[in-house]
Amino acid sequence: MRKFFIALLLVCIYGTLSAQQIKLDNKNKFTIYSKSENLERTIYIQLPKDYGRVNKHYPLIILFDAQNQTLYNYTSSTIDRLTWTNDIPEAIFIGIVQDDRSKELNFEINETTSLQFLDFIKNDLINYLSEKYLLNGFYTLIGHSLGGQFVTNAMLTYPETFKSVISISGALNYPNKDNVVKSKIIGKINYYIANTPDSKFSRQKYYFSTGDDGFQDSGFKLGALKVDSMLKANKPNSKNWRFDFFKGLNHMTTPLTSLPSGLIFIFNDWHFSDSLAMDVLMYHNNDPLKVLKSKTKDIIKSFGTDIALPYNAYYQFTDYYLTNGKTIEAEELTRQLLNLYPDDDGAYSLMAEVLTKKGDIKNAIKYLEKAQSKSSVDKYTEKIRKLKNL
Known part of the structure; x- marks a missing residue:
């Protein structure tokens, strides 16, 4: 019996070590033309370590605001660690550099240009990546702040394409005027929740979070809590959404806990416990x-x-x-x-x-x-x- 346990331990250790996928120095970038916006966009990309040497197709993880190097590097490290521990599968990871983040991500104020950017993601970028890389059709969008608002709107606008979303300290009630919880995006969420059958809603995976400290999250938390209450009222038994309210964290520290929590939630059904x-x-x-x-x-x-x-x-x-x-x-x-x-x-x-x-x-x-x-x-x-x- 003791020999069995020792052998089992060695097998588990070997399997975990072999799972590590992304080398943090294995970074590359390319540019792609956005037809809807008439401009060139810069994309960072990281492939699994054994890409091209195994018979696999991979999920795609897309991070917005990749010009923020600390956010991009932390997301890369988190994916690397969670892959190594077999909490999430190997994935192709890309980061999109924003040219003008307010015009591109802020659906509330710049609806037209935000939708143009979304069309670039759905059509130009996804098609390019699907032709060039081994994707399996499952895409996860990650956005912080205005990016959280944007990825939420992406899910609501194209739910069959963007089924998996991580919104971190999302500006769901932006602009936050006099702490009034009212916005186009919250109205859109409310309509979607109320009018989407459970069978269709169960195919979505929506993670959102907020802190309660600092000027920004003290306002954004109101929108997040409102969405949480709507989901609890309409989809109380669904396991495909999760809200994390991180007390004591602010707008800049919330990603540190939200990224691992969100990724583990999204891929929970894959994890081999x-x-x-x-x-x-x-x-x-x-x-x-x-x-x-x-x-x-x-x-x-x-x-x-x-x-x-x-x-x-x-x-x-x-x-x-x-x-x-x-x-x-x-x-x-x-x-x-x-x-x-x-x-x-x-x-x-x-x-x-x-x-x-x-x-x-x-x-x-x-x-x-x-x-x-x-x-x-x-x-x-x-x-x-x-x-x-x-």
């Missing part, structure tokens, strides 16, 4: 293949597309099958792992172990040789020699 794994590995209450199939089905239902589960979900369940002498099931899972990670030496080594257990030494050697060809260090020569002696 430790309790789900332990239900199989420790308590033997479920079958790994059934668990993975059920989880994949739930992901497609929640996100409208498949998002590949983390490496260690397959690896540790294959190891579980091997430990319990179920080589047929172990081989099936390993083939799924190899399909997702065709350049991973660990997956080839795992298949060699499966084939060895089945007595197929000849093919086990071939998989170990393949593993060695994929590895940058000499890890498998001794194992190959021992198998050949058999």
Whole structure:
């Protein structure tokens, strides 16, 4: 039993380490022409570490106000950390540099130019990225302040395209005059909540937050609390929205807690929890293949597309099958792992172990040789020699 726990711990650690996706120095930028605005826009982009080496299509995370380097870098770091801990899936992350943020993001004051910018996002940018990169069609918009107002309006205007939104200290009641909670965006939210059937509303994922300290959030909190009350009154049982009220935080500090909270909320249905794994590995209450199939089905239902589960979900369940002498099931899972990670030496080594257990030494050697060809260090020569002696 003790050996099992040690092996399990090592497998979990290995899987987590292999999940780290974004190198913070792996940044790039490009420009794209906006037809609706008649100008060139600058976009920062970061790809998953193993992009192009695995058979995956990725969610897209879009941050506005990327000219704010502290906001952009913190968002990048947060995505990196949450990917490493398997709380969110690997994703393509872009940041949009605002040319004139008031005209582009402020729907309340500059409705026409804000909608032009939104059309650029929906048409020019999304189409460009879809043609050039491996996207799976699930987009998450992140906006702070006026950006929070903008991403909320994006969801309300094009709910079938922008199903996932994180609004941080959003200017939902802007301009805030005499603390009157009234704005075009709040009226639009109210209409959407009241007139959207639960079946359609359940496909949205809306996270919004505010602090209560400082001049800006002392006003913006009124709009956020109003929206919270509308959602509680009309959609009290929905799990697809969440409001965080961070007392003691101000407009500039709220993103520090909102970004991880929002991303974890958005991708909660993807997260492969430790309790789900332990239900199989420790308590033997479920079958790994059934668990993975059920989880994949739930992901497609929640996100409208498949998002590949983390490496260690397959690896540790294959190891579980091997430990319990179920080589047929172990081989099936390993083939799924190899399909997702065709350049991973660990997956080839795992298949060699499966084939060895089945007595197929000849093919086990071939998989170990393949593993060695994929590895940058000499890890498998001794194992190959021992198998050949058999």
